Amino acid sequence: MSDSPNTNNSPSTGSPSNLDELRETIDQLDTDILRLISERAACAQRVAKVKLTHDKGTVFYRPEREAQVLRRIMSLNPGPLDSEEMARLFREIMSACLALEQPIKVSYLGPEGTFTQQAALKHFGESAVSLPMAAIDEVFREVEAGAVNYGVVPVENSTEGVVNHTLDSFMDSSIRICGEVVLRIHHHLLVADTTRRDKVSRIYSHPQSFAQCRKWLDAHFPHAERVPVASNAEAAKLVKTEWHSAAIAGDMAAKLYGLTPLTEKIEDRPDNSTRFLIIGNQDVPRSGDDKTSLVVAMRNQPGALHDLLEPFHRHQIDLTRLETRPSRSGVWNYVFFIDFKGHHEDPQVAAMLEEVRLRAAEVKVLGSYPQGVL
Numbered sequence: 001m002s003d004s005p006n007t008n009n010s011p012s013t014g015s016p017s018n019l020d021e022l023r024e025t026i027d028q029l030d031t032d033i034l035r036l037i038s039e040r041a042a043c044a045q046r047v048a049k050v051k052l053t054h055d056k057g058t059v060f061y062r063p064e065r066e067a068q069v070l071r072r073i074m075s076l077n078p079g080p081l082d083s084e085e086m087a088r089l090f091r092e093i094m095s096a097c098l099a100l101e102q103p104i105k106v107s108y109l110g111p112e113g114t115f116t117q118q119a120a121l122k123h124f125g126e127s128a129v130s131l132p133m134a135a136i137d138e139v140f141r142e143v144e145a146g147a148v149n150y151g152v153v154p155v156e157n158s159t160e161g162v163v164n165h166t167l168d169s170f171m172d173s174s175i176r177i178c179g180e181v182v183l184r185i186h187h188h189l190l191v192a193d194t195t196r197r198d199k200v201s202r203i204y205s206h207p208q209s210f211a212q213c214r215k216w217l218d219a220h221f222p223h224a225e226r227v228p229v230a231s232n233a234e235a236a237k238l239v240k241t242e243w244h245s246a247a248i249a250g251d252m253a254a255k256l257y258g259l260t261p262l263t264e265k266i267e268d269r270p271d272n273s274t275r276f277l278i279i280g281n282q283d284v285p286r287s288g289d290d291k292t293s294l295v296v297a298m299r300n301q302p303g304a305l306h307d308l309l310e311p312f313h314r315h316q317i318d319l320t321r322l323e324t325r326p327s328r329s330g331v332w333n334y335v336f337f338i339d340f341k342g343h344h345e346d347p348q349v350a351a352m353l354e355e356v357r358l359r360a361a362e363v364k365v366l367g368s369y370p371q372g373v374l
Contacts, residue, residue, distance in 0.1 A: 037093060040093065040097055041096070041097045041100055044097035044098065044100055044101055045100050045101065047101065048060065048100070048101035048102070051101075060098060060101045060102045060104075061098060061104055061149065061150075063178050063179045063278070063284050063287070063369060063370055064284050064285050064286065064287035064370055065287075066091075066094060066370075067179075067287045067289070067370035067371075067373050068287055068288065069090070069094065070087045070090060070091060070373045070374070071288075071289070071373060073086060073087055073090050074086065074087050074373070084374060087373060087374055088122075088374060091125050091374070092125050092126060092127075094125065095124060095125020095126060095127040095128060096125070096127045098125075098127065099127040099128075103127065103128070103129050104124055104127075104128045104129065104149050104150065105128075105129045105131065105147075105148040105149050105150075106120050106124055106128050106129065106130050106131065106148060106149065106150050106151065106152060107130075107131045107132075107133050107138075107139045107142040107143065107147075107148045107150075107151045107152070108120045108130055108131070108132060108133065108139065108151065108152040108153075109132075109133060109135070109136055109139055109152070109153055109154065109231075110132020110133055110134060110231070110233070111132050111134075111231060111233045111234060111237075112132055112233060112256060113232070113233035113236060113249070113250075113252045113253035113255075113256040113257065114132075114231050114232060114233045114252075114253070115154075115183060115185060115232070115250055115252075115274060116152055116153070116154055116276060117130055117132065117152075117252065118183060118250065118251075118252050119152055119154075119181050119183045119274075119276040120152040120276075122181055122183060122374060123152065123179065123181040123276075123278060123374075124150070131148060133151075136153050136163075136165045136166055136169055137165075137169055139151040139152070139153050139279070140153075140169050140173055140175055140279065143175055143279055143280060143281065144173065144174065144175060144281070146281070149280065150178065150278055150279065150280045151175075151278070151279045151280070152181075152276050152277070152278060152279075153166045153169075153276065153277055153279060154166060154274055154275070154276050154277075155167070155275050155276065155277045156274070156275045156321070157185070157208060157212070157272070157273070157274045157275075158269070158271060158272055158273045158274070159211070159212050159267075159268070159269055159272050160208050160211050160212060162323050162337075164325065166277070167323065167325055167337050168325065170295060170337075170366055171295060171325075171335070174281075175279045175280070175281065175366075176279065176280055176281060176282060176283060176284075176366065176367040177277050177278070177279060177293050177366050177367030177369050178278045178279065178280040178282070178284050178367060178369050179277070179278035179284070179369045179370060179372070180275060180276065180277055180278065180291065180369065180370075180371070180372045181275075181276050181278065181372050181374065182273055182274070182275050182276075182372050183273060183274050183275075183276065184271075184272070184273050185212070185250070185267065185272045185273055185274050186250060186251070186264070186265050186267065186272075187205075187209055187212060187213050187232075187248050187249070187250065187265070187266050187267045187272075188248070188249065188250065188251070188254060188261040188262075188263065188264045188265065188266065189203070189246050189247075189248060189261065189262045189263045189266055190236055190239060190246060190247045190248070190249055190253070190254050190259035190260065190261055190262065191239065191246050191247075191259060191260055191262045192239050192240050192241075192242070192243075192258070192259055192260075193258075193260070194242075194243050195239070195242075195243055195244070195245070195246065196243050196244060197262060199243070199244050200221065200224060200244060200245065200246045200262075201223075201224055201225060201244050201245070202224060202225045202227055202242070202244060202245040202246075203217070203221060203224050203225070203226050203227065203245065203246050203247065203248065204227045204228075204229050204234075204235035204236075204238050204239060204245060204246075204247045204248070205226070205227075205228070205229065205232055205235045205247060205248035205249070206228065206229065206230070206231055206232050206235070206248075207228045209232055209248045209249075210226055210228065210248070212267050212268060212269070212272055213248055213266050213267055213268060214268060215268045216266040216267070216268060217266075220263070220266075224246075232247065232248060232249035232250065232253055233249065233252075233253045233256070233257075235247035235248065235249055235253075236249045236253040236254065236256070236257040236259055237257055239257075239259060240257050240258070240259070246262060247259065248266070275372075278369070283367070283368070284367065284368060284369050284370070285345075286343045286345055286346070286368070287343075287370040289370060289371050290341070290342060290343040290368050290369060290370055290371060291320065291339055291340065291341055291342070291368070291369060291370075291371050292339070292340055292341075292342055292343060292344050292349065292365065292367070292368040292369075293337070293338070293339050293365075293366040293367055293368075293369075294336075294337070294338045294339075294340075294353075294356075294363060294364065294365055294366060295335060295336070295337055295338075295363075295364045295366060296308060296335070296336045296338060296356065296360050296362070296363050296364075297327065297334065297335050297336075297360060297361045297362040297363075298333075298334040298335075298336065298359075298360055298361060299333075299334075299361050300333040300334065304334060305334075305336075307359045308336065308356065308359065308360065309322075311352045311355040311356055311359075312340065312352060314352075315348050315349075315351060315352040316348070317340050317341070317342060317348065317349060317352050318340060318341040318342075319338065319339070319340045320339045320340060320341060321337070321338065321339035322336060322337070322338050322339075323336065323337040323338075324336055324337075325337065341371075342368075343368040344365050344368045345368070353365070
């Protein structure tokens, strides 16, 4: 009887065979996925033809329809991928298919590498054509002029509060809010290859990012000069040419400008997030899980705020945000920006709005839109 090992019973002999079988299974699944994505893309092309047959000025991107599809995918997801990751994959498929019908042009608060661009790509997918603008009012103008289909602007941060410039831009504009996207904001301290890391004496960033990282900076770089700039992307660009400076910015800016994180996630609050609004020129039908935004001007009289909010309470409308801004016209003292759950076409919401119009000097519905899915 031979003393050589029994190779048939060796644990290692079964592994290559099983691995080959698993790889064959993966190859077959990839083939199936490829075929199904191609079938979906072809169906999207047929949808475009049907739309164009009935209306030459048709709108190809439907925010409410996309939200319904993504919610359905998340509800059906069996795992092991989590529901948000699965929805993100489907959003990219939908973005690529939509580009076959008509590529979406989106303006955003630039320059390239900002969190606003990241929010635009998160909402519309990588197949959208994104165009940076130098200021928030330029984003509004591009959308109003029809040069782009949609715009993306920041509206509030969980740490620093509202972006007043965005709210003020709505007061004189006919633009509608078509959607929202919430982005977790992670700030990194970035340096270039030429940076002498032990000699960092200057840090560039947007003022809001400095505010969101104030405690960390006080503890780790108390003597470094903090230089505010127009955007974190601009901060990253400046650091590229200096040996003694660093920038506070995110992953997209780091990748775009070839910088390396000296320290990651330096924001003071781990739940730091920013909400962005999607702006466009059309009303959005109900999706089944919606928000509405209003701007309301009230007369300067005792009990004005109570008179404004009482119909919301009585009709059991859930307010999610209430902000006060000074009136730029000088006619009314109080201007309120209000977000609440529901669509303006919902019966209880319509009844509430009718009462508010009777009590207010002016009411302007900025838009009803799907609540952010991702």
